[in-house]
Amino acid sequence: MFGFMKLSNDIGIDLGTANTVVYVRGKGIVTQEPSVVAYNVEKKQAVAVGMEAKNMLGRTPSNIIAVRPLKDGVIADFETTEMMLRYFIKKALSSGIFKPRVVVGIPSGITGVERRAVIEASQRAGGREAYIIEEPMAAAIGAGLPIDEPKGCLIIDIGGGTTEVAVISLGGMVVAKSLRVAGDELDEVIMEYCKKEYNLLIGERTAEDIKINIGSAYPLREEKSMEVRGRDLITGLPKSLNLTSVEIREVIGPIVDQITETIRLTAEQTPPELASDIMERGAMLAGGGALLKGLDKYISEKLKIPVYLAEDPLLSVAEGIGKVLEDLDRFGHVFKN
Incomplete structure (x- = not known):
C-alpha cells in the first residue's frame, strides 16, 4: 500500500501543542520550531510562524494576534493550524514540483472528528496525501525500542498538551492511555501559584x-x-521576586502525580507476561516533558520499575516518523488511516 511513496517527497510532521518538528525523507529533521502563529486580524494573513511568532506572545498590537492553534494535542483553531502547516511544509520543501505526501503524528486518544481534522488540514496546507501515526508508536520507534519483538515495551511520551502511555508488543499497541495533562499544565499551575501566593502576574x-x-x-x-519579574496585581507596577526549586516542586507535584497514576493504570491493565517484561526492561521516557529534572527517578521510585530517558526526548516522535518513512517495508503497518 505504501511502496509507491518512495518515489515522492515524503515529509513527517510531529504536530505538537508546544513544538512542531518536520522530517524530510532522505534529509532528516529540517525544522524544529514552536507551534505558534501570529496573524493579522484584518487581513487574515500569517505575519510570523514558529520562533518569530513565539517572541511576539504578549507583545503584539491590537491588529495582530499571536496564538497557539493546538490545544491538548488536537486542533483548536483549524484555519490557523492550516497557516502553520503550510508554512512548515513550504519551508521543508523549498523546491520541487510535486506536492508532498505527509505523515503526521497524533495522540492515541483523539476522536475520529479530531483525526479527520488533522488529515484535512494537512491536505489543504499543501499535502497531496495525508497519513497519520499514533505518537506513542512513533516515539517508541524513535527511541529505538524493539517494537517488533514478542516482548513488552513501555513508552511514556510527555508533550506539551498530552501524556501518551502505551505498552507495545509485536508491532502493535496492547494497552494505551492518553491523558490531556502535560507540560502546559505545569506552566499553568506555576502562573496560578505566582498569582495567588505573591499577587504577581x-x-x-x-x-x-x-x-x-x-x-x-x-x-x-x-x-x-x-x-x-512580572506585574504586581495590587499596585499595577513591575515587580520581581525569588522563587526556589523546592516550592516549584511542591506546586507542580499534583500534575506529576497525575501523570504517574496514568502510567500505573496502564501497567495494571497490561497482560502478566508483558508486565514481567516491563519489570525487567523498564520504561522509556520521551517528549519535551520528559526533560523535567528528576522525572525519571520520581516515576521509577513510585512504580518500582527502571525508567530511562530517550537519547533526544524532544525529537523522539519526529525521529520515529522519519524511521518509518525511510523503511516503509518494515514499518508501513503502523499508519492509521
Whole structure:
C-alpha cells in the first residue's frame, strides 16, 4: 500500500501543542520550531510562524494576534493550524514540483472528528496525501525500542498538551492511555501559584522558563532559585521576586502525580507476561516533558520499575516518523488511516 511513496517527497510532521518538528525523507529533521502563529486580524494573513511568532506572545498590537492553534494535542483553531502547516511544509520543501505526501503524528486518544481534522488540514496546507501515526508508536520507534519483538515495551511520551502511555508488543499497541495533562499544565499551575501566593502576574513564557530552570520532580542535589519579574496585581507596577526549586516542586507535584497514576493504570491493565517484561526492561521516557529534572527517578521510585530517558526526548516522535518513512517495508503497518 505504501511502496509507491518512495518515489515522492515524503515529509513527517510531529504536530505538537508546544513544538512542531518536520522530517524530510532522505534529509532528516529540517525544522524544529514552536507551534505558534501570529496573524493579522484584518487581513487574515500569517505575519510570523514558529520562533518569530513565539517572541511576539504578549507583545503584539491590537491588529495582530499571536496564538497557539493546538490545544491538548488536537486542533483548536483549524484555519490557523492550516497557516502553520503550510508554512512548515513550504519551508521543508523549498523546491520541487510535486506536492508532498505527509505523515503526521497524533495522540492515541483523539476522536475520529479530531483525526479527520488533522488529515484535512494537512491536505489543504499543501499535502497531496495525508497519513497519520499514533505518537506513542512513533516515539517508541524513535527511541529505538524493539517494537517488533514478542516482548513488552513501555513508552511514556510527555508533550506539551498530552501524556501518551502505551505498552507495545509485536508491532502493535496492547494497552494505551492518553491523558490531556502535560507540560502546559505545569506552566499553568506555576502562573496560578505566582498569582495567588505573591499577587504577581506572569506570562506563559516566564512560567515555562521557571519550569525549565528550577522545576523538578525529584529533590535536587543542590536546590536552585530564580529571580522572576512580572506585574504586581495590587499596585499595577513591575515587580520581581525569588522563587526556589523546592516550592516549584511542591506546586507542580499534583500534575506529576497525575501523570504517574496514568502510567500505573496502564501497567495494571497490561497482560502478566508483558508486565514481567516491563519489570525487567523498564520504561522509556520521551517528549519535551520528559526533560523535567528528576522525572525519571520520581516515576521509577513510585512504580518500582527502571525508567530511562530517550537519547533526544524532544525529537523522539519526529525521529520515529522519519524511521518509518525511510523503511516503509518494515514499518508501513503502523499508519492509521
